Amino acid sequence: MSDAVKYATTADGTRIRYDVLGEGEPLLLFNGQALDIEMWDGVREELARAHRVVRMDFRGTGGSDVPLEDPYTLELFAHDALAVLDDLGITRAHVYGFSMGGKVAQALAHAAPERVGSLVLGATAPGGENEVPRAHSSTVALRKAATDEGRDLIAELFYTPEWASGNPDQVTRILPRGPLRALRLHFAASTDHDGWDLLPHIWSPTLVVHGEDDQLTPVGNAELLATRVPGAELLVLPGLRHGYLHEGHPKATEAVLDFLARYPLPA
Template sequence: MPTDPTERVVVPVDPAGADGPVEVAADVTGTGPVLLLLAGQSLGPATAAGLADALPGLTRVVVHTRGTGASTGVPGPAGWTTTLFAADAVVVLDALGVARAHVHGFSMGGRVAQVLAARAPERVDRLVLGATGPGGAQEVPCDDDVSRTLRHAGSPAGRQALADLFFTPAWSARNPEVAARFAPTGTPRVRRAHHGASTGHDGWDLLPLVRARTLVVHGGDDRLTPPANARLIADRVPAAELVVLDGARHGYVEEFRTQVAGLVGGFLA
């Protein structure tokens, strides 16, 4: 458990935008170099907090993506994009007075991190891309049955099937409260906007622009985002190294937390 007190900051990011007033929240814990953590599609901040707690010696800033956690936002007709989410992250860093930070993006948060690192390279020190893909035509797609699970993730059966994509059943049975954190959050409208942002992402031309030293981490048994995507990213980013975790599914950040904390902590150090 974390011993450092956590402060929540709430930042106005788009007071007069097309989607109405939007505030983005972030939970700030610890002292030291700043690590910005970006969560996955429709996932709340608790999905990033576990790994953050396992990385002492850093100031961990867990962003609540629009429509999740304590962040507000009702998507308009144009929907949301990873570019918009990256701009929100920059506003959070500005509000905290942070010029440059390490960045950890998980799943859709990894897509957001790609945009941030490519378009604002001066803001990113080291970059960790976890369980994510490049998007666009180059993305290696998931199987059709996985796509069906995602479409029905709001039903009880769909939530269980989604949990099995994130974690091995035995681990989920031993850690039900942790596994439950990875259920989709937000209203149906917000979930659709997050899905549109993730599926609309195309980072192929952005990846060669990333100048930060980059660690790509992926589960070897990830069916939600097939691990071939990790190789595509690692080959495309100029200064990237790749680690594939045998036996890990999409939610490796929790099921393999101790191992991942060692990897990420060592990389950021």
């Protein structure tokens, strides 16, 4: 069991920060847009009771390098993830992607299906014109996330008011982490992605998890994903918003662990 911070180097020389906790079949976690690995605090520890859990910061956030010369894409993030797996000598891993990280998980499952075991898509969407759009007010909140006003707006989108007020440290963990230019590159990467035509070609066992009252990524997107990915299962959690994995813990985490246990990696 290890929790030391490490770095993988990508083909273009970018250093990607990651850490590892637990033992068992590897489980790779993908952060939400412009968030760092701390967003998984609390949840990761429970996942690590059954898995070797790998967290990584996408380029531009947290402890990873911040190249700003070229646009970011979700396919680029997926290849950064492969660099992390290669650095660890992991040939195949389960993947759990949250929000934008769920889109990266879709891209990885399509680009390198042999590297992906089971797939968990949390609070995410297919992208493109088929995506059920969020309200304009939610987009405004994202753009203001780095301000004092934005903190309250983002907290309301992620959690019920009562839960947010009782968990201020968790609210801090879901605020953007990185320079403004990098945050804009993350926003563009997520917004420009269209995975609609990729979804029918994902053959990994897939669980789609979503909060019923999610306004940041409306729950209709979960239904689209579950219909579009062959054989996908759908779990909608009543009364929860975008941050279902925190406010709905441990129930949401147990559901993920139960799903992964049903689909062990090939020997």
